[in-house]
Amino acid sequence: MLREFNLDQPTISRFRKELYSRLKELEDSEKTTTEDHRTVELDQATQGRLSRMDAMQVQAMALETKRRRELGILKIKSALKRIEEDEFGWCVSCGDEIALKRLELDPATPTCIECASKAS
Numbered sequence: 001m002l003r004e005f006n007l008d009q010p011t012i013s014r015f016r017k018e019l020y021s022r023l024k025e026l027e028d029s030e031k032t033t034t035e036d037h038r039t040v041e042l043d044q045a046t047q048g049r050l051s052r053m054d055a056m057q058v059q060a061m062a063l064e065t066k067r068r069r070e071l072g073i074l075k076i077k078s079a080l081k082r083i084e085e086d087e088f089g090w091c092v093s094c095g096d097e098i099a100l101k102r103l104e105l106d107p108a109t110p111t112c113i114e115c116a117s118k119a120s
């Protein structure tokens with residue numbers, strides 16, 4: 001079943017490519033950060049340079065980064081799923097078309113501008 005749509009197949013393929021490369025970036029940076037984190041822990045243990053507060057702050061920041069990255073990965077994966085299901089480009093909240101400009105900025109965005117502004 002085809003709905004009238006502002007996205008043609010070449011545009012959707014372009015977004016899919018973009019989403020895959022963003023996904024790869026996030027997954028790569030996850031590896032890098034895990035290694036960085038290990039280095040920090042090692043320094044602490046051997047040199048005891050960081051105070052407890054600093055260490056807690058570093059850990060909180062690392063957790064926050066990890067959380068945001070995981071959210072980003074989920075967001076991209078569900079956008080890719082919507083592409084597979086021909087639901088891509090439609091707001092998951094109200095079902096309206098998402099403006100092409102908005103998708104250009106973030107192809108993983110699941111909602112239209114109205115719903116996004118209501119949520120925040």
Ligand SMILES: [Zn+2]
Pocket residue numbers: 091092093094095096111112113114115116
């Ligand atoms: Zn909406």
